[in-house]
Amino acid sequence: MKKVALLATALAMVSGSALAADMAYKAVKAPPPVAFDPWDVAFGSAITNDYVFRGITQSNHKPSVSAYFEPRYNVTKDVQLYVGVAGASISFANRAAAEIDAYGGIRATFGAFAFDVGAWGYLYPGGTCHYGAATDTAGVPLSNECQVNALLNGNVIKKDLDFFEVYGKVNYTFNDNFSLGGNVYYSPNFLNTGAEGTYASIVGKAIAPSAWFGASGIGMYVSGEFGRQWLGTSDSFYGVPAFPNGINYADYNTWNVGIGFTYKVFTLDFRYSDTNLSQGDCNAFTSDHTATFNGSFTPINPSGVGSKWCGAAGIVKLSADLTAMTNLK
Known part of the structure; x- marks a missing residue:
């Protein structure tokens, strides 16, 4: 009987302890969900010794400053809508001194893949038409602003170079240190020349292990x-x-490679850029007002004037990039 009583007492104690533990567990409230603020803003600025776009200088191989402002809306943690405006100082043959960009799109992440699709508009205010005749080579009358303003080297260029592109990008992140991606851009009227433009590229980036520093x-x-x-x-x-009805611009390859250093919101980037575009075909495409005669004759560049805007360039760029949610809390 003594053993039975002791066993009953022990079972009651175990049962009571289990019930108490269960009651204590149920009494703990779940933590409140983390607040999700869908809105964010990215912004930044940069200075560079040469603004190079797809292998061609936009600043006549001179320094350029730029800035951007980009509101973002995060639909979910993996899907983001964005619009933006950006500006940069340039030096174009039509005397435009600024590039103003307006863009927007959607970014989405699926595992290691990141996608970005959107549209980008390029505006070049302040341009002046340079032609030097009342009609173009096909006999089409030009506006008065184009009748007496030929460039000294014989090149011609429109006042309005505005155009837009649609684009798609994909990037795959292998790990914390390496990623690889591809980009495609298309414009039905590149630089308002009347010519279609398609640009495709492959990009890669290797990040040094944090232990290095x-x-x-x-x-x-x-x-x-x-x-x-x-x-x-x-x-x-x-x-x-x-x-006389138009020239078939030369297609070309372009490449760049560089090394960069980051510290907080700052990035210092050193880069080499080049193309395989000849000086003659470069002159025909850019209407470079600084180009000089050097015997660069091509079918679309019968003047023999050659431009160095598409050649090798060393680029140094210092930039600062911030987001309101990360840097301004």
């Missing part, structure tokens, strides 16, 4: 891009005697 906060990466720009036929404004 310890607790200093400094980061380092190596990145590169190889791309090809396909261009169609211009309208008659840019025609030459052999092709």
Whole structure:
């Protein structure tokens, strides 16, 4: 009987302890869900010794400053809508001194894949038309602003170079240190020349392990891009005697490779850029007002004037990039 009583007492104690533990567990409230603020804003600025776009200088190989402002709306943690406006100082043959960009799109992440699709508009205010005749080479009358303003080297260029592109990008992140991606851009009227433009490229980036720099906060990466720009036929404004209705611009390859260092919101990037575009075909495409005669004759560049805007360039760029949610809390 004594043993039975002791067993009953022990079972009651175990049962009571289990019930107490269960009651205590049920009494703990779940933590409140983490607040999700869908809105964010990214913004930044940069200064560079040469603004190079797809292998071609936009600043006549001179320094350029730029800035951007980009509101974002996060539909979910993996889907983001964005719009933005950006500006940069340039030096174009039509005397436009600024590029103003307006863009928007959607970014989505699925596992290691990141996608980005959207549209980008390029505006170049302040331009002046340079032609030097009352009609173009096909005999089409030009506006008064184009009748007496030929460039000294014989090149011609429109006042309005505004255009837009649609684009798609994909990037695959293998790990914390390496990613690889591809980009495609298309414009029905590149630089308002009348020619279609398609640009495709492959990009890669390797980030140094954080252990390399310890607790200093400094980061380092190596990145590169190889791309090809396909261009169609211009309208008659840019025609030459052999092709009065327009010239078929030369397609070309472009590439760049560089090393960068990051610290907090700052990035210092050193880069080499080049193309395989000849000086003659470069002159025909850019209407470079600084180009000089050097015997660069091509079918679409019968003047023999050659431009160095598409050649090798060393680029140094210092930029700062912030987001309101991360840097301004």
